[in-house]
Amino acid sequence: MKFKTNGLILKQQNIGERDKLVWILTQSHGILRAFARGAKNIKSPKCAGTGLLSYSALSVFEGRDSYSVDEAVSIEQFTGLQRDIEKLALAQYFSELCLNLCPVGQEADEQLRLMLNSLYILANDKRPRAQVKVCFEMRLIAMSGYMPDLVMCAGCGEYETPEMVFVPHTGKLFCSACAERQGVQGVRLPAAAVTALRHAVYADADKLFSFVLKEELWEPLSLASEQYVAYMTQKDYPTLQFYKSMGNRE
Secondary structure, three states: OEEEEEEEEEEEEEEOOOEEEEEEEEOOOEEEEEEEOOOOOOOOOOOHHHOOOOEEEEEEEEOOOOEEEEEEEEEEOOHHHHOOHHHHHHHHHHHHHHHHHOOEOOOOHHHHHHHHHHHHHHHOOOOOHHHHHHHHHHHHHHHOOOOOEEEEEOOOOOOOOOEEEEEOOOOEEEEHHHHHHHOOOOEEEEHHHHHHHHHHHHOOHHHOOOOOOOHHHHHHHHHHHHHHHHHHHOOOOHHHHHHHHOOOOO
């Protein structure tokens, strides 16, 4: 059976001298692993369309045990990522998260749109990299069934205090008083950072990146989001460690 779909190439592996094995986040079938025969040849019409982080129009053949890409026409290459090693490293972390969290064999339109919007904003410097990272992490993890409880303090019900504590292994918020009284350990966030964290989870998709935060607040917020992802998925992400090792200069 053959079908057409749009998809983003998240990962690729060379097979022999001519072929590729690609992992694709598709609109209609979620994560697909597919062979792209002859795609290593730069003269092949499939070469650009199956390149890493290429968003492409695909014609896919579904066999008994595997998928194969018959046609791949590139729609967007995100060239701004290829020219900056730190941006590329962050994009590869996003890809690793998608491979771990996005559905297989099911529609993934929302996840694909989130990934494409994040890559576009990152490639074109529309927002600080830390903002793209936090928004992507928190929105994708929430989409995947790990919704944090950020509505109010889990101890006393207070909505907002000057400082609150986010607990990554539970996804709950505590005001400073309740955190101290109950011996709660977590990431301390000023009120503005808590508002930003709530926005990343609860805002409408078209307003996800539409907020501004003081530069000094990005570090604790980024720590809170990446720790939450790590606890919820019980997985380490080498691509994140590589990105962080580069210094993350804006």
